[in-house]
Amino acid sequence: MNTNATPLLQVQGVSAGYGLMPVLHEISIEVRPSEIVALVGSNGAGKTTLLRVLSRLLPCAGRIVFGGTDITTRTPDDVFGQGLVQVPEGRQLFDRMSVQDNLLMGAYRRHGKAQIRRDLERMYTLFPRLGERRWQIAGSMSGGEQQMCAMARALMAAPTLMMIDEMSLGLAPVIVQQLTDVLADIRSNGVTVLLVEQDVQVALSAADRAYVIETGRVTLSGPARQLIDDPAVQQAYLGV
Template sequence: MNAIATAAPLLQVKGLSAGYGEMLALHEVDLEIHAAEIVALVGSNGAGKTTLLRALSRVLPAAGGSIVLKGEELTGLTPDQAFAHGLVQVPEGRQLFDRMTVQDNLLMGAYLRRDKAAVTRDLDRMYALFPRLSERRRQLAGSMSGGEQQMCAMARALMAAPMLMMVDEMSLGLAPVVVQQLMEVLASIRAEGVTVLLVEQDIHLALSGADRGYVLETGRIVRSGPARELIDDPAVRNAYLGL
């Protein structure tokens, strides 16, 4: 039995329900993520993927269930408190500070950190991980290409030294070559011990780069397992991959 199978999950979600007003968009969702995994959460547009991220990051109140991150219950926390616990999101659409430089955007990711020497080292690490950002460190973030802005958003999240980094629709609107570069970055940071929840409408992309996956339909988890098995699952192939 491997270590991941026996170790306690880094994130454990049980019976999570959430929604907008009286209308639930998530229905008793169960999932778990172990340290140093890439886990894909996939599903079609409107399945509830972003709603789940909003509930995990405490932007959206839970109507039921629990969210436990490294033994700490998060359901009663504010978004800032969840962020301080190490739950960091790369939002859909990047949401950078457009009128600030790339470097200032990255430093905003570390605004809660007090380890200044480590922040400086991590800034250098981001520029090594994303050489394009090093070239544009003094450029206004809003003036960059979409791919460069996605790099900046991911680097900003990593500057927070996340326990779990949640990436929402990373590939949206980007050229395939850029998406491939970003997937290589995810593999690289996973090898360094960073844990990633990758939320994607591009199911083949997400499962191809993940260790395990969950399929969400109308707010419910309908499939889960090793990513390779999900890609080969006839129901997943027929419903989502057009095969």
């Protein structure tokens, strides 16, 4: 990790909410190329809201710079095309479509059939489970398999930055470990990761750095290893 690298994503003083209800208050975070950065916080802290803002599904005050471009007023389709891709909370697969068709949907904005085919096979190497089940209807798979499918679909968009909302939610520890291992692989292939997690233990084990969000504000940030040992984090989130 190069700590001097120009950030890939800069969120500067971002505030947002729903209607008249404010949710995010002057959030500032940054993600550098090839980092895994975690965003942690309890229910309702505003994590998903921040991802919606970053995907441009929700308007905001403040500034978002991605890959050197100010994307604050861009459309969701624009930023997706630029490589900012989200794995949504609850996976949101096309339930009645096969695994393979779900993955191909991820590539809908790309050209070059041969490269898309190669990437499809790469996904089946990264997630052998999906390879075995490529013709299965996505909605009939287990929670862990669905999460793999959602991550692979996002990767098929050839993202620069992949944002994953609640990767571990509802999954057994052994599956969560597999997914965490895949994150390391993804990163070594040049994809930067922003991981949103309620499970602070999972997030801090997988990430290089993390931000703690409480009621729409960043209250702590730093290297993940340092935060694991922080008494405030241990007391509030790690049950120590």
